[in-house]
Amino acid sequence: AVVSTQSTGERSSHGELVVFASFVDKPTNLGGLSRTCEIFGVRSLVLSSMEILNNKEFKSLSLTSEKWLEVAEVARDIATVTNYLHHMKAQGYTIVGVEQATNSVPLQDYRFPARSVLVLGREKDGVPPAVLHLMDVCVEIPQTGIIRSLNVHVTGSIVIWEYTKQMLASRQKEGA
Numbered sequence: 001a002v003v004s005t006q007s008t009g010e011r012s013s014h015g016e017l018v019v020f021a022s023f024v025d026k027p028t029n030l031g032g033l034s035r036t037c038e039i040f041g042v043r044s045l046v047l048s049s050m051e052i053l054n055n056k057e058f059k060s061l062s063l064t065s066e067k068w069l070e071v072a073e074v075a076r077d078i079a080t081v082t083n084y085l086h087h088m089k090a091q092g093y094t095i096v097g098v099e100q101a102t103n104s105v106p107l108q109d110y111r112f113p114a115r116s117v118l119v120l121g122r123e124k125d126g127v128p129p130a131v132l133h134l135m136d137v138c139v140e141i142p143q144t145g146i147i148r149s150l151n152v153h154v155t156g157s158i159v160i161w162e163y164t165k166q167m168l169a170s171r172q173k174e175g176a
Helices: 027-039 050-054 056-062 078-090 152-175
Strands: 004-006 018-020 044-047 070-073 094-098 116-119 137-140
Touching (some): 018 078, 050 056
Parallel strands (some): 018 116
């Protein structure tokens, strides 16, 4: 299901979170997500094309984070995405969509399994309806403002932090 992976440096990953960002288009959003993923020890960042790693705008935000992070390529066509998500489910991962959907769980109420794939949607359009049914659960960030949409990089960073916070708390309990 994965076309290719790369990691040129010693990996910084300590977690089991996979961030699926193949639907995200903008190099700045992807560069920021790469940096967030590396900082919080995400296992893998999935992009639609490795070519983005050479983009000037991507690099300006990533600050070389892609060198310390496993980056995988999965084309964004629905058949390839479907195969990839089925593959990850077979590996024991829970597929978590970040989407304002009918049955979305507020982020603060959701308890992430350690092995989670976080599916981020396309800028403005969100997770495509053709793959939404593949999600085991959708989470959303409660919002009180008039504008009902956060930037995908910001959204991803908030959800990655919530996952990380929960995993840190779980490790503390185990060590106590």
